[in-house]
Amino acid sequence: MKKEFLKQFLYTFAFLLSAGIYAQNVTGTVTSDDGPLPGATILVKGTNNFATTDFDGNFSVEAAQGDMLVVSFVGYTTQEVAVDGDQITITLALGNLLQEVIVTTGYGTQSKREITGAVTTVDADELLSVPATTFAQQLQGRAAGVTITNDATPGGESTVRIRGFATVGNNNPLYVIDGVPTQSQGNLNPNDIETIQILKDASASSIYGARASNGVVIITTKKGKQGSGSITYSTYYGTQNTGQDVDAMNAADLGKYLYLADFYAGKTPSHGQYGFSGTPENPGVSIPKYVFPSGANTVDENLYSLTPSNIYAITRAADTNWWNEVTQSNAPILNHQIQASGANETSQYAFTASYFSQDSPVRFVGYERASIRLNSSTKTLGGRLKVGENFTLSLDNRKGGFSNNGEQNAVSVSYKHHPLLPVYDISGPEGNQYGGFAGSRGLNLGNNYNPYATLSRNQDDRSKRFRAFGNVFAEAKILDKVTAKSSFGFDVIGRRGMYISRPQPEYVEGNFVNGSSALFQQSYQWTFTNTVNYKETFNDIHKVEALVGVEALEAFGEVFGAGRQRFPFQTTEIISYLNAGNQGTSSNYGGSENDYALWSQFAKLNYGYGDKYLAQVVVRNDASSRFKAATASAVFPSFSLGWRVSEEDFFSGLTFIDDLKVRYGWGRTGNQEIGDYNAYTAFQSTSFNSSYPIDGSDGAATPGYNASQYGNPNAKWETTTSNNIGLDALLLDRKLSIEFDLWNRSTTDLLLNVPIAYSAGDGGAPALNVGEMLNSGFDLGLSYSDQKGDFSYSIGANISQYRNEIIKLDEFDTPIFGYNSRVPAMTITQVGQPISMFYGFENQGIFQSDAEAAAWPAYGAYNAAGKFKVSDINNDGQITDDDRTIIGNPHPDFIYGINLNLTYKNLNLNLFGNGSQGNDIYNYVRYFADFNTFQGNRSNRALNDAWQPSNPSAPRSSWIAANPNATSPIMDANDQVSSRTSSYLIEDGSYFRLKNIQLTYTFGDSINNVLGISGGNIYLQGQNLVTITDYTGLNPEIQTGADTTMGFDGGYMPVSKTLIVGLNLNLF
Amino acid sequence: MKKLKYLLIATIGIFAITVSCSDEFLLKEPQGSIAGPSLANAAGVEGKLIAAYRTLSGQGMNGGGTWYYDIHGWIFGGIASDNALKGTDAGDQPEHSFIEQYDFTNFNVHIQDKWRSVYWGMSRANDVIDSANSEDVTDLSASRKAEIIAEAQFLRGFHALEAQKHFRNPSYVDDAAYDLNDVESSKVANTGPIWDQIRADFTAAAAGLPAVQAEVGRATSWAAKVFLAKTHMYSGDAALISAAIPVMEDIVNNGPFDLAPAFAENHLVATNNNSESIFEIQYAVSSGDDNNGNKGVGLAHPYISPWGCCGFYQAPQDLINFFQTDANGLPLLDGSWQSKNITNPTGPISTWDNVDPNGIGMPIGDPQVDPRLDHTVGRPNILYKDFHIMQVDYVRDITYAGPYWSKKHVAEKAGFGVGGWGNISANNYRIMRLGFVKLWLAEAYVAAGRLEDARAQINDIRERAGRAGTFVTGATQGATRGDYTATTDDAANYKVGLYTAPWTSAAVAQTAVRYESRLETAMEGHRFFDLQRWGVMKTVLDAYIASEGRYRIYLAGKSFTSPKNQYYPIPQQAIDRSFVEGQATLTQDPNY
Secondary structure (H helix, E strand, C coil): CHHHHHHHHHHHHHHHHHHHHHCEEEEEEEEECCEECCCCEEEECCCCCEEECCCCCEEEEEECCCCEEEEECCCECCEEEECCCCEEEEECCECCHHHHCEEEECCEEEEHHHCCCCEEEEEHHHHHCCCCCCHHHHHCCCCCCEEEECCCCCCCCCEEEECCCCCCCCCCCEEEECCEEECCCCCCCHHHEEEEEEECCHHHHHHHHHHCCCCEEEEEECCCCEEEEEEEEEEEEEEEEECCCCCECCHHHHHHHHHHHHHHCCCCCCCCCCEECCECCECCEECCCEEECCCCCCCCHHHCEEECCEEECCEECCCCCHHHHHECCCEEEEEEEEEEEEECCCEEEEEEEEEEEEECCECCCEEEEEEEEEEEEEEECCCCEEEEEEEEEEEEEEECCCCCCCCCCHHHHHHHCCCCCCCECCCCCCCCCCCCECCCCCCCCCCCCCHHHHHHHCCCCEEEEEEEEEEEEEEEECCCCEEEEEEEEEEEEEEEEEEEECCCCCCCCCCCCCEEEEEEEEEEEEEEEEEEEEEEEECCCEEEEEEEEEEEEEEEEEEEEEEEECCCCCCHHHHCCCCCCEEEEEEEEEEEEEEEEEEEEEEEEEEEECCCEEEEEEEEEEEECCCCHHHCEEEEEEEEEEEEHHHCHHHCCCCCEEEEEEEEEEEEEEECCCCCCCCCCEEECCHHHHCECCCCCCCCCECCCEEEECCCCCCCCEEEEEEEEEEEEEECCCCEEEEEEEEEEEEEEEEECCCCCHHHCCCECCCEEEEEEEEEEEEEEEEEEEEECCEEEEEEEEEEEEEEEEEECCCCCCCEECCCCCCCCCEEECCCCCCCEEEEECEEEECCCHHHHHCCCECCCCCCCCCEEECCCCCCCECCHHHCEEEECCCCCEEEEEEEEEEECCEEEEEEEEEEECCEEEECHHHHHCCCCCCCCCEHHHHHCECCECCCCCCHHHCCECCCCCCECCCCCCCCCCCCCEHHHEEECCEEEEEEEEEEEECCHHHHHHHCCCEEEEEEEEEEEEEEECCCCCCCCCCCCCCCCCCEECCCCCCEEEEEEEEEEECC | CHHHHHHHHHHHHHHHHHHCCCHHHHCCCCCCCEEHHHHCCHHHHHHHHHHHHHHHHCCCCCCCCCCCCCCCCHHHHHHCCCCCEEECCCCCCHHHHHHHCCCCCCCCHHHHHHHHHHHHHHHHHHHHHHHHHCCCCCCCCHHHHHHHHHHHHHHHHHHHHHHHHHCCCCCCCCCCCCCCCCCCCCCCCCCCCCHHHHHHHHHHHHHHCCCCCCCCCCCCHHHHHHHHHHHHHHHCCHHHHHHHHHHHHHHHHHCCCCCCCCHHHHHCHHHCCCCCEEEEECCCCECCECCCCCHHHCCCCCCCCCCCCCCEEECCHHHHHHCEECCCCCECCCCHHHHCEEECCCCCHHHCEEECCCCCCCCCCCCCECCCHHHHEECCCCEECCCEECCHHHCCCHHHHCCCEECCCCCCHHHCCCCCCCCCCCCCEEEEEHHHHHHHHHHHHHHCCCHHHHHHHHHHHHHHHCCCCCCCEEEEECCCCCCEEEEEEECCCECCCCCCCCCCCHHHHHHHHHHHHHHHHCCCCCHHHHHHHHCCHHHHHHHHHHHHCCCCHHHCCCCCCCCHHHCCCCCHHHHHCCEECCEECCCCCCCC
16 A cells, blocks of 8 residues: 555656646747737647737747747747757747738639739628628728628628629629638628638739639638647627617698798698698697597597407597607627637638627617638648538528618618607506507508607517538648649528518508518528648749639529418417418419529639749639520630739849739639529419400409519620739838729620510510629728837728629610609719719709799699709700600719728727718608608708798798798698709718727737636627718618619618627637 | 558548539429419410400519509599699699699609509510410310400500500500510500500400300400490590490490499499409409509508598599589589589588689578489488598698598498408409490590480480489488488488480580589599590699699699699600610600
């Protein structure tokens, strides 16, 4: 027993002793020319041991004498130093910034230094400073040449346009995530992203051939990094508030407006609710006690009833500010994420799990997402074979009912719902089984829905998606210089939509019917890519890299939907599923949504003469199922050249320029977004299109067949040819970096669904290759960074511009009109102009007298004192629809982003803003709010900015303007003309938004030790706190989705002002 | 050995790649739709014919507005005339207002859809004829093939007539020109009126169709004959109107049609396809599907529960006044009705008054009217079908469009509320009934100087209008809005009498016949076109505007421009889409 104990003791002693000898704590300092370097990484080569320098550049790492320490820091040249003694001082030299950056391009990587195409890189630090639901939101303002328009609805996706517009159809770029292509931003967790590269010109993107015309966004997700395993936890919590209020009248002002509108129309003012006892100078508006029954002052409230046979929903008059009712303060936003990662020389892994949730400041609308990601790879067969996978699975859920641009969404209705109406009728919130809401029943109250009731009734609507995305890959070094790679990528998406409609019996056009509809969508896409890569340097100076590959892709998606009505119960649990609904009310539909295949071969050759002369040639051949055999395949070539001028001897004198590269690229790319079956004429049998009750049945129609689509077997790809001249420079001791690109893009064989003759029938028009479009512009990115002692700062800015022009449409250049709403299409896409210009009448102010109006070209019977002075564009002496002209331009003169980063010791302050300058917005909400359109509320402008006579009781012919500078037309209850699309509704949409202001405190050793963590920080952040704009709507950021109707504001969710506190902890 | 293994793996890899990319991989044919060849048989042609019938209703056209081109004609035949107002409130559907106020433009999307819809209908009829004649169709009997072609000719003629009514110079596309697989084929120039082509279609259809069809919705030879007669009548050509007399006599005397026992039966779901019907637009609606209901009049329902939407298509004061009768129950042929207003509609009916704005009043109390008035319009305090005693809560903005409501197209309670949107019903649109034929026959007789023959036809109509027990009855209000008890009394002071004195003046006879047309067919979508073929638009409509403008301020100061507003302009988009080799094949009506 004793002997055993002694033995154990000796062993332990020996172990401790040896540990003392062989694995000691080595301490040291890492510095640079400017002083200590905090945050540098020290890795003990061949182990998982590593350390990070503290604020004073000091570190301590477990290492044995003779071990090699690999010391690295972003922007500095990595050094390897052998451990010699206990205390080591390492001085890192400033590295070549361009050299350090490895850029993921099509089917491979490249050093930024050698890039010859137009590629912009955005890294994770920048992206993550803006909490967001999609990576596209984070990209806004970060990359020159990329226009991003956000949808502020929780879970909404952004519109991404790279360098203008290649087509009048689908301008969405191609996303390639870890080598797997997709068209969907989807529900991916943006925190998983390591870097984003944007391939802007054809010489960079043409390796994606037929899908690259709109640019390519390459996304690389986080991988495990060399070092011992780490576990980090990040979280933030914030509150969101809406900024601006809508500019709607109160009940008394509206009464005055209605009196004057009747009076100026020549009617005796009267209203179903208001009483009028005065004169135009002082209308004497009285408000009744009840609006239902209309205009009553005494009612027997016991008679209240809301049943199908007796609707008597007694409602007291109110003075409601609807915007206040539909919004809430301090809506929460929340994120949790945990990440475990690590790597050694043979394998790496990164695993993340995250949860994000956001409620909207508009009530009853929200979003949540949970996702996991696993990226790992390992080398085997003596390092010759690497296998791995990138895999993410996410679930998300959009909650509630708010659709941008909706005439009855909470934003639009807050402008126009009657202020005399309260939220609830006299029964109160729990007063009846329909929610007790007050509706617009009652005279002259308009036909808007109670917006609070709408939001409340839609709060159980759901759109739930799952998405599995990723790939498995194998990479084999088959010869010394030759690597073969095979990747099988997949993208599987499922969506379940659940939309509940509840009775709205209080609504003036309402009913007692409930219903539920269910939507199921599923889609998959697989991509099988095989490449072989060869890399060699001859004579130390001729660098050659070649790649050949083949790729097959197949995508398929389908949809099924069904609905029922008249459920006996409408508790959410019951009405969420169709079973309990009345079987006789069943409806359903289904079809394919996405169905195509691509088969491609491609090759790429890079040559570099030293670092000085660079060249790249790319060619891709694509065959697509979307075109018939004769036109199915096409070749997309490109080349680019680079010259690092700064390597030339004659340059050595220019010491302020550290690095200068000029680039030129040319290439062709394609676009195949014309739907899947363009080549085929197809028939359908639907009750709407082709059925008729031929036998006289009252209840059922006999189905027939009609042509739903006319085919064009001769369509081929749109081709976009682009030129790009670029310059990359590092100046002033590498403190200033410049990236500048000048480009143009010409699209020919533009695929256009040329409008067919009405006499051909009502089938869908096939896409024909007819149009032509030109884009040109520049992108400029600048950044300057410097350090003075403990203080370091960097400032970055980018600015970009595109100009778009339609060169040709169909054979006869038939203009393409945009979206029709209550007014005829207000955008026009026509030859010689940019896509989607605003189109309507041009106003030159307001007539100050009838005499002035009579002298003006006649506009039917419209012209009169106080009305718009509409330009006679064609000078034919009368105002007709032919006088409509271009009245605004939704395209910005330029867009820009500015980033400022200040660091002092442990504190970091980041400011980031972006903006758009010179674009116009069509403020369609004002069609309802400013004019005599529907009954309901009006904006304050309609009363306070309206032209009025100072002598209203005098005969019209002797009216004298009371306010000659009025901007809105005279109130007139018979006026149906002023609201027609005119320059009045076009506003300057320029804005600058301070998107992010963030103060971060990085923990020092003392805090880390107390918390037992290896690092971390805490930050305070404000988002969208300031928006500078003259635009009168709620949000100058207008995302319409359709590029032939841009800048049309039909009521958009405003951007929230958000305050966030966040915490990042490196647990191990 | 090891090398062999790698070779094997490489071979498998290459095999996998190439196999996956055969031609078959790139063949993606339409899913969930029907390919053309599957329809090259009898069943396919019959199905295409059903889809051609579908076009009759003026709904179901992709991209068309639900009510823009509705066959009921409530916009182009109704609110553009003196029989109807747009109704609802000022801001809703301003395009309707432009039509109501004769401010048509070639950009008006409602006019555009009307144009589209007639050519849409013709295109389907043409494809049916092409398909029936196709050599690929081998299982179609010769007799059925001939009938199918005749049905398609009827449908093509139907749409061509609609085109001719609305547009001065429409184009006409026939099956020889039309090719479904060539979207350019239908670009046919418009060179003038197309009466000859319309007549040819109805003549051929009359010859090829059976007198009776097993399925009541199909065109019969009788229907084709009546449409041929209508074409004659609408052409305004004296010789053709005269030629139409034997055709109409054949229909009236030999056709299997009788005036329905009660006037109201022409406007109820329960009496769809009744004895008076010659051709109806068929509607069907089920709780799960309202696509085949009368969606086009969905907006034209009262602004109160159970419809709730949308208050369009109101009746003007002028129309109410028109139904006044003299002591003999005859209309006021001297035109004095226009200045004698039935007023005070918000008080009880017994206090309603005829007031001449010039001060010459008729006795106070319940002015005497033709009983068809209350089958045609909703008046306050009178039972509206079997829903409620109508009140001004039916209208959306009484100060804008007054207190009166349209009625004929609205289904009775039993036929209401079947589909998702309750407004839509299976109330067929009787686009052709015997009553119309008798009116036209009377017109043709007057033109031919056969005044007494004309009087007999008109008296048949008036006799039916005055049949006991067919009037709207009185009702007393119950405790709730929808609660009432019908009485056996008449709802108002009705009187309709026959023309007992022989007609001796052609002018008076013509006036009587035209008055009868308005009384019998008001708010059925024909009035604008009746005025058009009679050549009296400017006179009648300017007088109407002057009269109605006293109440409807927005009409004050408007006027009808003749000949411009007699027809609607050809939509600019139709012209823009008609280019062949750089030239538009369609040319605008020179009056626009």
